[in-house]
Amino acid sequence: MRLPAFGYLEPSTVEDAVELLAINPGAEIIAGGTDLIPNMKRRQISPSTVIALGTIDGMSGIQVDDDGGVTIGALTLLHDLAASSEVPAALASAAAEIGSPQIRNVATVGGNLCLDTRCGFINQTESWRLASGLCLKADGDVCWVAPKGEECVAVSSSDLAPVTVALDAEVGLVGPDGSRTLAASDLYRSDGIDHLGKSADEIVTALTVPPRPRWRTGYRKLRRRGTIDFPILGVAVAVEVADDGRVKDARIVLGAIAPAPMRMRQAEEALVGSRLDAEAIERAAELAAKPVRPYDNVDLGSRYRKWMAPVFITRALQDLR
Amino acid sequence: MTGNVVVGRPGPRVDAADQVTGRTTFAGDIDRSGMLIGGLLESSQAHARILSVDTSAAEALPGVRAVLTGADLPVPYGILPVSQDEHALAVDKVRYVGEPVAAVAAVDADSVEEALSRIVVEYEPLDAVATIEEALASGTRIHGEGEGDNVHRRAALEFGDVGSGFDAAHLVREDVYFFGGNTHAALEQHAAVASAGLDGRVTLWSSTQVPHYLHRTLEKVLEMPAGRIRVIAAPVGGGFGGKTDPFSHEIVAAKLAMVTGRPVKIVLSRQQVFYAHRGRHPVLMWVKTGFDPEGRITAMHFKSFLDGGAYGSYGAASLLYTGSLQTSTYRIPNYKFEGVRVFTNKPPCGPKRGHGTPQPRFALECQLDEAAADLGLDPVTIRRRNLVEPFSMTVNHLRITSCGIEECLDRAVEASDFSAKHGNLPEGKGIGLAAGAYLSGAGLPIYWNDMPQSEVEIKVDRGGGVTVFSMATDVGQGSTSVLATIVAEVLGLEPSDLAMVTADTDLTPVDLGSYSSRVTFMAGNAAKEAAEGIRDRVIAAVADELGLSADVVVVAGGRVGSANDEDKTLSWADAVRAAIVRGGSLTGSGSYRAPDLAGPYRGSGVGISPAYSYSVAVVEVDCDSETGEVRVAKVWLAHDIGRALNPLLVEGQMEGGVYMGLGEALFEEQAFRHTLHRGPSLLDYKLPTFLEMPPVQSILVETDDPEGPFGAKEVGQGPLLPVIPALANAVHDALGVRVAEVPITPDKVVAAQRDIKRGGDGRFGPRSVPDYDFGRLTRVDPPGEF
Amino acid sequence: MTDGILTLTVNGEARRLVAEGQRTLLELLRDDLGLTGTKHGCDLGECGTCTVLVDGKPVLSCLTLATQTRGSEVTTVEGLADGLVPHPLQKAFAELGAAQCGYCTPGMLVTAAALLERNPQPDTDEIRQALAGNLCRCTGYIKILDAVKLAAGAVR
CATH class of the missing domain: 3.10.20.30 (Beta-grasp domain)
Structure with missing residues (x-):
């Protein structure tokens, strides 16, 4: 399977990268390439230019900030994130479950945060898609998953995305107008095509997790095999526990059921004041699972994933006890 | 058989050194001077008339050397003489998405892709048929083959009288099961390299399991004498039955080489491998079985509906295989089999490890557990009361010789502590049991002939070097090593002393190929005969040379002569020279043809074999009662191998069979959205990884088959068979649900559990089969000594 | 560029x-x-x-x-080999039948070699996790596991 031809650029600074991105409309960024290269081989995208970040210094590594938070360079390898004891548990465990060992040896934090949305009708070869009929996300005008819908429902399949939202993390961006930060929750949009809340000419440079001294965090992933597979449901949870043992604040964020991670605020509120007892967890799981309406566009279908939502939310919360 | 040195000793493969150093040259690794790259254009339509194919834009592309369409290869072919229904490139019609429509040879892969994208095919779409039910109901005919409508083949056979058997029964169960289709997914994508010389000869290297049948197909389709075609099976990177048909890309590569005068290589993409398929048929099954109060089977009526995909392939045999081996493990005094194979607009199904028998085996072994529960028996007892006897005939005229099923049952049950665990493990944990049997080679060749099914030649050099020539094709199962073991044992040498030349139609005498688990038994017997001829000549010469009586001369440890007196021996090389001095060229040949085992009815050729292997599997599972996920804790597998020629290789086949069985049971499905494959990739098609594989305890049972080489029988396919129903039975033991449908995915387990909560019976799967007329019933009397 | x-x-x-x-x-x-x-x-x-x-x-x-x-x-x-001297993993894979068709073997060997380089005495779970991204269709991974363990002993 050959890659389409493209121009390959290797800037040595982020600023150069941003500039190259600006003057090469439609260019794609490559770091580890484990998302981009298959998508290009399948001709889901055929960018004329690929801009590599690998030769830029200072964009990888995990640093504990003065305030106790952690800053993770966008080029940090998932392997290194998974092995880190300095990051919240949920982040390391989510990283450890991404792809295969070989994938984690090259795939990066920034790459997983920006992972393209996935769908059984788009992550297919060009000849398959021509046989099926092209879809909204690539060159077509219909969504084969929800043919009456106007919007692409490809699924956010990043394991890190729901975790970062649950951690109130921020991403650092550099664009033509300089740098800025964006809440992780704003990095994702509920649109399978235009799924990132940053502008196309901005590059994610870092992930910053605020200090979380009293928080417990966790991640549960549903998939068929213990490795390689993308999530078909991801549950990121975080609770802040006060001295009296009661939940002061909570986050429940679901991944891999919609084009963006879904934060379940009603369920979070239901946990506040509880001692994470079975009853509170059950109530929260029920509330969090209620709005889950997965489409039949990834493995194992919608009905089962809907069934599994309360189970996985419950288990993720139980892990925090 | 005592005193064997090499036979029975665990040892490495003879080709291991190349394998672990990256030197094994698979077909896709071959490079030839001036070689072009070839590619195939896939049909985008499931069912359509081809109105036109415009190749002009492709031909105009620089770098393109040839473009072919169906018109260039008009001769039909197919693996079975009764199903000559395929074309290398579609002619007039396409019948599944992915069917090759046109082909290109160009200077590089980019030019091939570009050229293929420039070929314009105008289609007139036709209604497409996706399922068994649609095929039986549809008025749209996929093609003119078969018995009419979309029915490819029907079968209706009754042995004995099932009516009276059911009348005499204490319990009669009727159950419906479905076995989803799955595919081989060998890691090596099929590849072929062809070269055509100015001398008018064509050579094809291919990842094929059947160089002889491919040779015959090329003779027919290329319309040239077989003597001018050379087929070489390169080392095959996994077969499992998936490389047992002649394929489009093989024929096309040869034709492109002939048209361009340049070597041409075609490597299928992974997606094209899924489309080439020939894997496990989806089979819908209905089983009615009668039992006496003690659990003895009084009669069985079995109906199977096979979704064959778009072409015949091995389907006429696959259909009969779903019926024929049901009688091989348990004594069924009255048996009726009705089956139908339909055409659908999907990639053609064919033989995968166990060919047509894992599906009915799943139904039979699940139903036995259900009947046992009805009768208040345990799974071991009901099986024990029905076991076939060694050296007996089945009601459908299968000749059983050596048979270790009872020892397999005893030892698997004992090793796993099955009886203590079954019904007594904590909630979520369970244990299941099943048995199976498989052929040691199909009794008949694919095309009718009276020639041997296997021939082996041996040539001995004046320096003592021994070269073994055989068309047997090593697809990873270790057939070359098995032949080396046999020859080395006979000649008193080591396997590593031998040079093995295999799978080359110019150099090696015919062996029919690596399918139906036939090589150890058939090529093994031929190799043994060839080696014995050499040995006898060497012994005679040495006796003469040393003044010994021939009956005291032995070959052992690289020396030939007296067993008791070291001074009265010659080195192997000296002995060989003595034989050449006396008799000239030291060559030997052997051949094997199975005895005539066919029963007195049409269709009896499928299922007969000179010997059957037996297997019993016990599977222990740990289920997640909330998610329906099934984790396999351990598998015990007892296998009647007859005689383990190389226990290391036997264990490897058993472990691999367990692996593939568990994959089919839990994960793998060739799934479609109507006629379109849902995910022809190794991400969407779930092969179990290292993390899904449980420990396996292999138990080798030796029964010393009277006709097998050194008593050996097969191991490549049989061990897979019981694993799937044993797992299903374990899930039932764990959770009380009967998932009557393979694969047993977590969503089905949860659905069955929810059914119980709603007051249902906890059964997941279809509840009925179509009301269908299988045609005229052939009644066959049981064999005389039955 | x-x-x-x-x-x-x-x-x-x-x-x-x-x-x-x-x-x-x-x-x-x-x-x-x-x-x-x-x-x-x-x-x-x-x-x-x-x-x-x-x-x-x-x-x-x-x-x-x-x-x-x-x-x-x-x-x-x-x-992996040093001339005609095989890497301990190559030797163990050959001896224990860890290659059947041999097609996954090259990828399996180099992945295992990296594991032993980093962790000369891996336990069963560490071996399984390290090789989790390498599919094998023939062996059921069992002889591969045995071979890596054998080679690990030899490396020491």
Whole structure:
């Protein structure tokens, strides 16, 4: 399977990268390439230019900030994130479950945060898609998953995305107008095509997790095999526990059921004041699972994933006890 | 058989050194001077008339050397003489998405892709048929083959009288099961390299399991004498039955080489491998079985509906295989089999490890557990009361010789502590049991002939070097090593002393190929005969040379002569020279043809074999009662191998069979959205990884088959068979649900559990089969000594 | 830079090549350098067959742009043995029947070699996790596990 031809650029600074991105409309960024290269081989995208970040210094590594938070360079390898004891548990465990060992040896934090949305009708070869009929996300005008819908429902399949939202993390961006930060929750949009809340000419440079001294965090992933597979449901949870043992604040964020991670605020509120007892967890799981309406566009279908939502939310919360 | 040195000793493969150093040259690794790259254009339509194919834009592309369409290869072919229904490139019609429509040879892969994208095919779409039910109901005919409508083949056979058997029964169960289709997914994508010389000869290297049948197909389709075609099976990177048909890309590569005068290589993409398929048929099954109060089977009526995909392939045999081996493990005094194979607009199904028998085996072994529960028996007892006897005939005229099923049952049950665990493990944990049997080679060749099914030649050099020539094709199962073991044992040498030349139609005498688990038994017997001829000549010469009586001369440890007196021996090389001095060229040949085992009815050729292997599997599972996920804790597998020629290789086949069985049971499905494959990739098609594989305890049972080489029988396919129903039975033991449908995915387990909560019976799967007329019933009397 | 000059070390030997931008490391090894020991099973990073070591770490050569490996040390199955002296893993794989068809074997071997380099005495679970990205269709992984354990003993 050959890659389409493209121009390959290797800037040595982020600023150069941003500039190259600006003057090469439609260019794609490559770091580890484990998302981009298959998508290009399948001709889901055929960018004329690929801009590599690998030769830029200072964009990888995990640093504990003065305030106790952690800053993770966008080029940090998932392997290194998974092995880190300095990051919240949920982040390391989510990283450890991404792809295969070989994938984690090259795939990066920034790459997983920006992972393209996935769908059984788009992550297919060009000849398959021509046989099926092209879809909204690539060159077509219909969504084969929800043919009456106007919007692409490809699924956010990043394991890190729901975790970062649950951690109130921020991403650092550099664009033509300089740098800025964006809440992780704003990095994702509920649109399978235009799924990132940053502008196309901005590059994610870092992930910053605020200090979380009293928080417990966790991640549960549903998939068929213990490795390689993308999530078909991801549950990121975080609770802040006060001295009296009661939940002061909570986050429940679901991944891999919609084009963006879904934060379940009603369920979070239901946990506040509880001692994470079975009853509170059950109530929260029920509330969090209620709005889950997965489409039949990834493995194992919608009905089962809907069934599994309360189970996985419950288990993720139980892990925090 | 005592005193064997090499036979029975665990040892490495003879080709291991190349394998672990990256030197094994698979077909896709071959490079030839001036070689072009070839590619195939896939049909985008499931069912359509081809109105036109415009190749002009492709031909105009620089770098393109040839473009072919169906018109260039008009001769039909197919693996079975009764199903000559395929074309290398579609002619007039396409019948599944992915069917090759046109082909290109160009200077590089980019030019091939570009050229293929420039070929314009105008289609007139036709209604497409996706399922068994649609095929039986549809008025749209996929093609003119078969018995009419979309029915490819029907079968209706009754042995004995099932009516009276059911009348005499204490319990009669009727159950419906479905076995989803799955595919081989060998890691090596099929590849072929062809070269055509100015001398008018064509050579094809291919990842094929059947160089002889491919040779015959090329003779027919290329319309040239077989003597001018050379087929070489390169080392095959996994077969499992998936490389047992002649394929489009093989024929096309040869034709492109002939048209361009340049070597041409075609490597299928992974997606094209899924489309080439020939894997496990989806089979819908209905089983009615009668039992006496003690659990003895009084009669069985079995109906199977096979979704064959778009072409015949091995389907006429696959259909009969779903019926024929049901009688091989348990004594069924009255048996009726009705089956139908339909055409659908999907990639053609064919033989995968166990060919047509894992599906009915799943139904039979699940139903036995259900009947046992009805009768208040345990799974071991009901099986024990029905076991076939060694050296007996089945009601459908299968000749059983050596048979270790009872020892397999005893030892698997004992090793796993099955009886203590079954019904007594904590909630979520369970244990299941099943048995199976498989052929040691199909009794008949694919095309009718009276020639041997296997021939082996041996040539001995004046320096003592021994070269073994055989068309047997090593697809990873270790057939070359098995032949080396046999020859080395006979000649008193080591396997590593031998040079093995295999799978080359110019150099090696015919062996029919690596399918139906036939090589150890058939090529093994031929190799043994060839080696014995050499040995006898060497012994005679040495006796003469040393003044010994021939009956005291032995070959052992690289020396030939007296067993008791070291001074009265010659080195192997000296002995060989003595034989050449006396008799000239030291060559030997052997051949094997199975005895005539066919029963007195049409269709009896499928299922007969000179010997059957037996297997019993016990599977222990740990289920997640909330998610329906099934984790396999351990598998015990007892296998009647007859005689383990190389226990290391036997264990490897058993472990691999367990692996593939568990994959089919839990994960793998060739799934479609109507006629379109849902995910022809190794991400969407779930092969179990290292993390899904449980420990396996292999138990080798030796029964010393009277006709097998050194008593050996097969191991490549049989061990897979019981694993799937044993797992299903374990899930039932764990959770009380009967998932009557393979694969047993977590969503089905949860659905069955929810059914119980709603007051249902906890059964997941279809509840009925179509009301269908299988045609005229052939009644066959049981064999005389039955 | 498109189609640039690429220098890298392959199995200890310095190589200098012209590589077009879209060339993958897999294509470079097999087609340009003739190192066909490295196999392919999916071309999309889904099977692990094409695994090679880049600077000692197992990566999927089908997803790696050749240009990304500039200046790196690449190790393939052809680079494991020292002349005719096999790597302990090669010896163990051969002795214990860890290769059946042999197609996944090159990727399996280099992945296992990286494991033993980093962790000379891995336990069963560490071996399974390290090789989780390498599919094998023949062996059920059991003899592979045995072979890595045997080689680990030999490495010590």
